[in-house]
Amino acid sequence: MKKAILIYRGDNVATMIEDVCTSENVELSDREGKTLSFLQAVESIDMGHKIALRDFSIGDTVLKYGFPIGRVAADIKMGERVDVHNIESRKGRGDLRYQAFETGMEKQK
């Protein structure tokens, strides 16, 4: 059994505080160490990385600390690793504004 910490009730990801392997069970607890629930890792996840507490579709919002930490960019199954390969930031995205500007220019043509 490997441990993960849920920082805020209502978060939909938790942080692994031990390395976990595929199919291993994970005990989810709060920061005070109280056990909340159990789930299974469906892939190996390193300590410090996030595990999905539910299924996500593209466009869903990922919550940690009770606030959005990004948008889902590729579907995620419960128990999978949640990281830069499947979520993306919504802040400091000058590239998105640049794309919007380019698209707007296209439309004007």
Place this chain on the structure above:
Amino acid sequence: MSKGIRIKGYRRPDGSCGIRNHIAVISTVACANHIAELTAAACPDAVAITHQHGCDQIGLDLDLFYKTLLGVAQNGNVAAVMTVGLGCEEISAHDLAEAVAKTGKSAVSLVIQEEGGTSESVKVGRERLKKLSSSFKPSEEEIGFEELIIGLECGGSDFSSGIVANPALGEAVDLFIREGAAVIFCETTELLGAEEIIIQRSASAEVAQFILQKMNRIEEAAAAMGTDIRGAQPSPGNIQGGLSTIEEKSLGAICKIGSAKIEHVLNFADRCTERGLNFMDTPGNDIESMAGLAAGGAQIIIFTTGRGTPMGFATVPVLKVCASPKTSRVMQENIDVDLSSFFKGDLSIIDAGRKIFHTAVRCASGEPCRAEILGHREFGLHRIGPTL
């Protein structure tokens, strides 16, 4: 308000206090760096403050350069100042020394083009420094926390920063503020994603607006470049440490401000004059940010890290707080407060906060921190304009 923790401090002529007695040998231009270093090397109390700038700077960028150097010189941890210049740069070493002397602090200057070459300048510089160091007696007295300005910084963050180190620092910050200290948090970039918390925690609409405007400037800079800030924020190290987005990094970083309201706001290197929780607009870059804090008057900086960093600051003790089990082991000699036992279930966040508080009290009372013991005396300048 104050429960009366007393620490050893040094009163300066302008009324401010220090917890260290450095003689700052400040280079006013990169051309003077080597001579500043050779000069400072002859005096055990002296620390050379060098950088790559001071030439071909204009406008607001030049103003900020001057403001930063003057602020660092005025910091209570600096007992006396020697400025070292070349002679043809924008900010004259004589003028900077004069501005410091106006505050009552002993200050002398050295200009290379007036003295001769390297050898002659170092010889004259060392004589002047020797005279300077024997010309003043720091007046030691007991001071309270109401005399302290505490800077908060984080660098090389990972998952453990937001779960343990920053919330624990937040607990310590509540204690510092209860004791009457001024606390400054900074690093504007590392607030992106924590907008709601900033709004909730600001003491007034003006405070919130100031901070949000500074944050918006980063969004504008990213838009102007047509790029996103990923790759730098979070950095590759942050990502390896489990932080996937700037929002995640910011929401962990903001935990370090504790539960007080944000009462006051400061521009980069503004002098901090109010107790309680202050915000200073600085970049996410650690050394530039710490220069802003030092120029603002911070006599001690508490620095949380996950991945680990050895960095100190020229004239300010930088206490390292780390909760990563791996880093606390691998970079043990760089860590002042090891909170990694949290992950074994042996340490609560409240107790972790107390541990930081007590270590900071000892450090403020004169006990050297790891960065000081290991000789870390880093310095760097924040630029807001191009070099011409």
